[in-house]
Amino acid sequence: MNHRVLLLALLLLALPSWAVIETYQFDTDLQRQRYNAFIEELRCPKCQNQNLSGSDSAISQDLRRQLHAMIMAGKSDIEITQYMVDRYGDFILYRPRFNAATAVLWLLPVGLLLGGLAIWALMASRRTRRVPIQPLDDHDRAALDSLLSDEEKPSERSGGNS
Amino acid sequence: MSRIKLFLPLIIFLVLVAIFFGVQRRVQTGDYSPTALPSALLNKPFPEFSLPTLQGESLSRAELPKQWLLVNVWATWCPTCHYEHPFLVELAERGVPILGVDYKDRREPALKWLAEKGDPYFATVFDEQGTLGLDLGVTGAPETYLVDAEGIVRFRYQGALDQKVWDEQFAPMLSSLEEASP
Known part of the structure; x- marks a missing residue:
């Protein structure tokens, strides 16, 4: 029984490894970086909101293979982007051109x-x-003065309004 | 005025509800598909290709007949293509020229499929690697392209063709094509 549980647990542990997609060989680190940048920025045409790196659909696999081939063939970023847009439209770019x-x-x-x-x-x-600010007229000013003098001692307001 | 302002959020909410239900309704009736994309090849020439046919001959773009035709992308692994196939056979019987593109498939099951279910295609390109599919911007099977006599892509339909789709989407296109070049 314990063995079975252990085996099951091992199977569950192995789940992330299923997500591994194709591995491509590159000559230089720059090529690898460009490939990784492209699969993040290009959108899977079959999916509504997934990039090429996140999608395992057949079309994404094809496009990743094509992208790898184009990078290895020395195509520039602009050429690769144009190639993709020519076929799949602006939809394929997560940052569409203006x-x-x-x-x-x-x-x-x-x-x-x-x-x-x-x-x-x-x-x-x-x-x-x-709320327009209106100057106090004489009547208001007198009312204000009497209120203030009620609350405060006259000695403290020696230089006050008179 | 202030009374209307008070109800503004409710009014906005009701307008949004109406919009969402309207879109949902159009999705249900099939008038609108949020996943369908206009082809990037629209009003551009059909891509150059030179590929073997299923029967083992070779076919290139230059050899296509100089008239309007349908290009149907299909494969034996595609369940929707099974559903669509009888209608394609019917179209072919009515005289519609259809070029088949067997997309990322194997030759034997494809030949068996055509032998069993009927062959509506005047020729079937065997696109084993999906290179023509890539040039066409195919995202999955089935897809059907309408190409005019000059070899220009006029329309792309993603999904299964049937009489309703034909009448609503292809027939108006075709009559305008025929008006343009009698």
Whole structure:
């Protein structure tokens, strides 16, 4: 019985190892870094929100293989990005390039922020306008003086309003 | 004025509810698929290829007939393709030219499939490595492309073709193609 439990526990321990995907050979560290950067930044076209490194779908495997081949063939980052966009559109880039189709995506947050600031400024200016400061007239001033002199000893307010 | 302001959050909430239910409804009826992407090849030439056919001959882009045709990406490992196949056979009987692309598959089961279920394709490219699929921007099978007489990709449909999809999406495209080049 104990053995079985132990075996089961070992099986569970081995679970993370299932997640290991293909291993590719690189000549230089730079190539490896570029590969790792690309699989983080490129999106799996089949999935809604997974990058190539996180997806085990067939298309992601193909794209990782293609990416590796292109890096080993000495293609530049721009060439690789263009290759992917030519086939899968801007969707494949997690940071899409700025063009007519993606303008809303890039500009909307800034627009919303500016809109919010404008509304906030409008509300703030209204609030200050609603409590206008009016100078006290003589009657008010007399009432204020009598209130103050009731609470405080006259000796302490020697140089006060008279 | 202040009374309307009081109800503003509720109004916004109701508008959002209406939008979400509207989208959900369109997903259910199949009018809208959030996973479907427009092809990056839209209005661009069909990619160059030179690949063997399932029957062992070779076929390249230049050898394709100079008329509009469908390109259907399929595979024996794809369950939706099973569902779709009878409709493709029906289309072929109606005279629709369909080029098959057997995507990342093995030759024997593919030939067996066509022998058993009927062969709706005038030719089937055997894309064992998925290279044509990659150039086409295929994300999975089945996918169907509409290519015009000049070899330009006009439309891509992801998922199973059936009569409803044909009538709603392909038929209007085709009639506009035929109007443009009678």
